Amino acid sequence: MSDAEADALLVREAQAGSRAAFDMLVLKYQRRVERLLSRSVHDPADVADLCQEAFLSAYRALPAFRGESAFYTWIYRIAINAAKRHRARQRPLEPLDDEGTFGTGATPSDDATPESLLASRQLARELDEAVESLAEDQRRALLLREVDGLSYEEIADLLACPAGTVRSRIFRAREAVAARLRPLLGARGGRRW
Template sequence: MGEKCTSGRPLSLIRMELSQNALRQTFRSRTSVTVQPEPTDADCIARVRQGDRAAFDTLVVRYQDRLSTTLTRLMGSADDALDIAQDAFVQAFTKLDSFQQNSAFYTWLYRIAFNLAMSHARKRRPVSIMHTDDRTCTIEPASTESSPDDLLQQSERAAQVHAAIQQLPEEHRVVVVLRELEGCDYQQIADILDIPVGTVRSRLFRARTQLKEKLATMVE
């Protein structure tokens, strides 16, 4: 006969149940580690304000590529954009206590970055023409069925658009980049630039009109 405990149940069955319970507990522990949600911007900000400076790294990793790309499109220089992005993060960190969280963190961050970019641009006239490499010529995705001639035409067209954008007045260039290239809505642009939504609409209308005129001249 097999060994039994005082309850009359086989010890082998009890051992099996204990082993299964241990496996379930281990699985739950591992699952709880792997499915932890990403901290929100608000969570990171709260932790930084409590003294956890490393929490700001999460915000940097989350937004550095997007911010640098936007600034490159705006300024025409990837190197300058990287410098401005780094300065913007430094300012955001040092001024974090003043952030009232009335808008999204990235909106506030972009506002800092754009102010720095505009200040930088005023010191370095004329504005350089944007490089038209694969990283920036992305206004319209190329069709997978496009012929080499079609791809060349799309690339040339993208280069013309970017060059025309760089020739716009500063206040018009900013709204075009944010709206047409970054996909920001009118309210987000207004928050970033700290101007009324109506001003965003009027500047964008004038910018689009100027772009059409410049592009028409380029293709003549």
Template sequence: MPRRKTDIEPAEDETALVLRARRGDSVAFGEIVRRYQRAVYRVAYGYTRNTADADDLAQETFVNAYRAISRFRISEPMFPWLARIATNLAFSLHRRRKRRPESSIEPLLEAGKQWGVDDDPARHAENRERESHLAEAFGELSSEHQAVLLLRVMEGLTYDEIARALGVPAGTVMSRLARARTDLRARLAKRTGESK
């Protein structure tokens, strides 16, 4: 059966999809959305910690991406560009609401693997208390520090990808990440009474 020109090839590369989307091919842009919707949603949820806001933010990210697809650099990977759009929208939402965006710390907990599931109720209670301390400490970090931690830990982006997503030099990403980790450790130590 012959293929329609709007059918997506099984492993059609990103460049071809972007070029087709630039020509107004909605099927191609739909494939871009399909490929990245979960990752964009995770970034959005990390900032909003609210499913409705995350849905809205993710949708707005793709609307903005569609409008700006002609400015996307084909030589660059797509996800950092989408993450930057989502991050900018999250910061705008934060400014509109005049409050710090809440961020999900579940990926940080999973990445740490420090507090596994345990059948011992006492340990389970201790783990929940540590998670609570971590969530509170993480919520007190600046938006810049939350952003680099979320993109590094939750999405596993490289320093260069985070730099592109946030529109800052890679050196800035590295220093923010180091400061964010130090600040988070200090805030945790203060809460738990443990020394650094």
């Protein structure tokens, strides 16, 4: 049984009243939804609240889910809409973290010099700013590919557009990010990095 078939079975069981089936869907997709939300909502408590809100909305709307798309595509859209509403309520946006970046999640190694740490922070900050400055459609496509590791076809399904459009958005996003990082990395000419 494929992943999509298993999800469809769980959805049908949940629609028939099985709370355990819906709990299985939550367990399966909760971390992915949290990762998705954390890209646009930077307070972990808000991410947890919005994740819960997205699954609660999905549970309430489950009787109307017709299965025309994959369950993850459906919950993805619900979560994105929850994040948009949250961001609209939070204007102006707060800093992303202490450094004003997404953060790399990495810890410095024992042999890291102050100069290398500063350069890494500057590069991370510039990368974050480059990604944040992308058009929304380019940023989402790029993050789904590079962070979530989804295929072009999966991204096309999630974003409801042709795979060729996804490829184009990702290409343009990569070029824009590369242009911002080139001065920091010392790359010249036609080389991306």
